[in-house]
Amino acid sequence: MVEKARRAPVDSDERGNPTPQWEVFVRNEAGDPMRHVGSVAAASATEAHEHAGRLFGWYAVDLWVCPAESVERFSTRGLAADAEERPDEEADDDDDSDEPRVYKETAGASEVNSL
Numbered sequence: 481m482v483e484k485a486r487r488a489p490v491d492s493d494e495r496g497n498p499t500p501q502w503e504v505f506v507r508n509e510a511g512d513p514m515r516h517v518g519s520v521a522a523a524s525a526t527e528a529h530e531h532a533g534r535l536f537g538w539y540a541v542d543l544w545v546c547p548a549e550s551v552e553r554f555s556t557r558g559l560a561a562d563a564e565e566r567p568d569e570e571a572d573d574d575d576d577s578d579e580p581r582v583y584k585e586t587a588g589a590s591e592v593n594s595l
Contacts, residue, residue: 487554497521501548502528506540519548 499521505514515537516524517536537543 485556487556489552489554499523502532502545503548503551504528504532504536505544505546506537507542508540510541512541514544520545534561 485491500523501521502525503519504585505515506517520528520535521566522531525545529543532543532545533540
């Protein structure tokens with residue numbers, strides 16, 4: 481039998497930035513669901529849309545922004561506790577897990593063609 485997840489409200493503390501925060505959602509293709517891709521800091525929805533478009537929505541069919549203060553967060557774990565449990569990535573000297581910065585297909589190419 482599957483146990484139902486028990487979620488509790490997550491404290492919405494200030495993010496350390498006096499500029500209003502906006503949550504960003506995008507839909508890449510017409511049939512895709514909206515998905516949360518991040519957040520931006522901006523004084524207005526118009527400015528948030530401009531920032532989000534440059535950061536997250538280059539090819540998105542739809543891009544939505546909503547005030548972060550209007551988003552209620554619920555989680556099965558405390559986000560502050562989760563951050564404390566994460567190992568320090570800087571301390572890990574294993575470079576094998578890092579994403580390669582040069583791929584065989586583009587090695588030596590002066591520029592990469594875009595779509």
